[in-house]
Amino acid sequence: MATVKQWHESLNFSKMRLSHLLGQPMTNVRIAEVFDQIADLLEFEGANPFRVRAYRNAARIVRDLPDAITSILADPQRKLTDIDGIGDDLADKITTLAATGSLPFLEELLARVPESVLALMRIPGLGPKKAAVLYKELGVKTLADLKAACDSHKVQELKGFGAKTEQTILAGMTLAETAADRMLWAKADAIASNLLAHLKPLKEVKQLAAAGSYRRGSETVGDLDLLVDSTEPEKVMDRLAAYPDVAATIGRGDTKMSIRLEGGVQVDLRVVPEESFGAALLYFTGSKNHNIVLRGMAKDRGLKVNEYGIFRDDKFLAGRTEEEIYRMLDLPWIAPELREARQEFAWAAAGELPELIELADIRGDLHMHTTESDGRSTLAEMAAAAKALGHSYIAITDHSKRTSMANGLDSRRLLKQWSEIDALNAEKPGILVLKGVECDILEKGGLDIDDDTLAEADWVICSIHYGQNQSRQQITERILQAIENPNVAAIAHPTGRLINRRKPYEVDLEAVYKAAAKHGKFLELNSNPERLDLDDIHCAAAKQHGVKIVINTDAHRADALAGLRYGIMQARRAGLTKEDVANTRTWVQMRKLIGKTHS
DNA sequence: GCCGTTTTCGGCCCGACTGTTTTCAGTCG
Numbered sequence: 001m002a003t004v005k006q007w008h009e010s011l012n013f014s015k016m017r018l019s020h021l022l023g024q025p026m027t028n029v030r031i032a033e034v035f036d037q038i039a040d041l042l043e044f045e046g047a048n049p050f051r052v053r054a055y056r057n058a059a060r061i062v063r064d065l066p067d068a069i070t071s072i073l074a075d076p077q078r079k080l081t082d083i084d085g086i087g088d089d090l091a092d093k094i095t096t097l098a099a100t101g102s103l104p105f106l107e108e109l110l111a112r113v114p115e116s117v118l119a120l121m122r123i124p125g126l127g128p129k130k131a132a133v134l135y136k137e138l139g140v141k142t143l144a145d146l147k148a149a150c151d152s153h154k155v156q157e158l159k160g161f162g163a164k165t166e167q168t169i170l171a172g173m174t175l176a177e178t179a180a181d182r183m184l185w186a187k188a189d190a191i192a193s194n195l196l197a198h199l200k201p202l203k204e205v206k207q208l209a210a211a212g213s214y215r216r217g218s219e220t221v222g223d224l225d226l227l228v229d230s231t232e233p234e235k236v237m238d239r240l241a242a243y244p245d246v247a248a249t250i251g252r253g254d255t256k257m258s259i260r261l262e263g264g265v266q267v268d269l270r271v272v273p274e275e276s277f278g279a280a281l282l283y284f285t286g287s288k289n290h291n292i293v294l295r296g297m298a299k300d301r302g303l304k305v306n307e308y309g310i311f312r313d314d315k316f317l318a319g320r321t322e323e324e325i326y327r328m329l330d331l332p333w334i335a336p337e338l339r340e341a342r343q344e345f346a347w348a349a350a351g352e353l354p355e356l357i358e359l360a361d362i363r364g365d366l367h368m369h370t371t372e373s374d375g376r377s378t379l380a381e382m383a384a385a386a387k388a389l390g391h392s393y394i395a396i397t398d399h400s401k402r403t404s405m406a407n408g409l410d411s412r413r414l415l416k417q418w419s420e421i422d423a424l425n426a427e428k429p430g431i432l433v434l435k436g437v438e439c440d441i442l443e444k445g446g447l448d449i450d451d452d453t454l455a456e457a458d459w460v461i462c463s464i465h466y467g468q469n470q471s472r473q474q475i476t477e478r479i480l481q482a483i484e485n486p487n488v489a490a491i492a493h494p495t496g497r498l499i500n501r502r503k504p505y506e507v508d509l510e511a512v513y514k515a516a517a518k519h520g521k522f523l524e525l526n527s528n529p530e531r532l533d534l535d536d537i538h539c540a541a542a543k544q545h546g547v548k549i550v551i552n553t554d555a556h557r558a559d560a561l562a563g564l565r566y567g568i569m570q571a572r573r574a575g576l577t578k579e580d581v582a583n584t585r586t587w588v589q590m591r592k593l594i595g596k597t598h599s
Numbered sequence: 600g601c602c603g604t605t606t607t608c609g610g611c612c613c614g615a616c617t618g619t620t621t622t623c624a625g626t627c628g
Contacts, residue, residue, distance in 0.1 A: 050611055054600035087601050125617090127626050162619060212628090225628085253616050258627095268628075270615090283613085288628070295612040306613055 188221035217569035233271035278321035289341035367552035373398035374406035385558035395436035443467035513545035527567030539574035
């Protein structure tokens with residue numbers, strides 16, 4: 001999926017020279033980037049595809065790991081080779097990377113293959129084989145070379161290429177220049193809902209679903225994958241072709257069709273008969289790696305799984321529902337959010353598949369703003385909207401004074417707001433409104449509101465809004481200091497994703513997790529879809545360290561309170577249960593967790 | 600490159616679609 005997105009990433013990646021990757025603390029993400037680049041280079045060289053897959057797999061495994069590689073290396077009790085998919089060779093390479101910041105094997109590869117050719121493989125329709133031919137036969141090293149070769153029609157003269165391929169390459173190049181990045185889940189949701197509503201009225205459509213990373217609740221979505229149960233694929237495909245927003249048809253066969261919408265989003269449609277709907281839903285939901293494991297398990301049992309069902313010696317056994325397929329493999333049904341080939345199979349084998357948290361489990365939202373700072377809705381409007389959503393409590397957490405451009409409150413205004421909250425509660429609004437604040441962690445350390453005032457609050461959540469360019473160590477120190485303040489209950493934006501689309505600040509998250517666990521402080525999963533933080537990986541890491549998590553919206557207007565579901569999806573992807581998330585509890589229970597005793 | 604209650608070698612998920620072929624390789628998901 002998402003060839004266009006990969007293209008973008010490759011453009012960004014090729015700008016980011018190796019020297020930028022190296023010589024910095026070796027985070028999991030940086031190690032993963034090195035392995036992905038090795039996989040690309042090996043693939044270009046035509047290496048054994050399974051060897052390439054091993055590197056890609058390792059990249060994904062390291063990226064998804066809740067623990068920092070550096071802390072595993074530092075722990076004499078643990079070995080890298082204990083991680084599934086990491087053998088002796090890759091463990092050595094990781095160790096070398098972490099110790100020296102460089103990897104001789106990668107240097108060798110880069111000496112053989114110019115890094116710029118990797119961008120060729122990102123063009124839709126150009127894979128490693130064709131890219132290698134272009135490089136070897138025509139000396140195409142860059143995208144500019146490729147453009148020139150197509151324009152002079154040298155490409156179509158190559159064996160295995162033709163006029164059509166040349167056109168496809170040119171079209172792929174211009175498309176990639178203008179196409180959109182991966183979209184946020186919320187946008188995918190809007191588009192998918194419209195598409196489903198367009199297809200549903202067709203009488204030939206018996207069942208339909210949106211699958212892919214959208215169904216898995218991935219934070220961002222590349223392509224949309226639609227699945228339809230019908231015996232009349234032609235009619236279904238005609239219906240999709242008639243969708244008003246279609247810009248182009250990329251491909252169309254007997255049961256499968258791909259279109260591109262205005263704005264660049266690719267939509268893949270697959271039509272299957274009823275007896276295959278569950279198998280196809282499983283296949284189309286992915287992830288790819290989840291499917292690979294499933295199919296391997298089937299093979300071990302002398303079975304075969306494809307998108308039509310599960311088979312023994314070509315005899316159809318099941319396929320109507322996902323449950324049937326899982327059952328044939330002695331597995332319970334696995335929630336789509338968990339299907340990333342991370343821990344779900346180990347959990348299933350041990351009978352420890354977590355009962356994932358649901359939206360309805362949340363009892364209160366503990367981070368929101370009002371018109372008193374930079375919110376758009378009043379205190380009363382926020383309370384009414386939260387009550388309508390079924391919450392039993394909320395915390396009003398307007399900004400503190402340092403955040404002056406958001407009209408942050410000083411202690412005098414805070415105390416005034418809190419007396420208004422007392423008055424509102426006295427009117428018995430049907431929801432408990434808590435006196436809170438989102439208190440700035442100042443550049444020099446320390447908090448923006450005095451301790452005497454903070455002691456009056458029910459709920460103090462802290463975050464960094466200024467001095468985000470400080471060193472990793474300075475930022476970490478500031479956060480640790482806030483965690484140690486007895487008046488503080490929670491840290492918001494712990495990984496630094498607090499401004500849309502801007503690079504997060506650098507922070508030693510291990511230290512933050514450890515301190516939060518030690519002092520019983522909450523880390524916030526901020527549910528804003530545009531700057532979601534903690535994401536699924538960080539969420540799992542926080543849980544691993546025994547940190548208490550709260551899921552809040554950080555809503556700036558009443559209708560944004562419904563955005564809690566975005567955070568819930570990430571929590572589910574991290575395998576969190578109701579117990580793992582603190583604000584599934586009543587406020588009385590929560591207050592005990594915080595350790596506050598005053599009323 | 601990884602992995603092993605069939606294994607330390609020989610496997611590694613599976614099928615649709617396209618373009619260039621004349622039975623298939625490459626690409627994609």
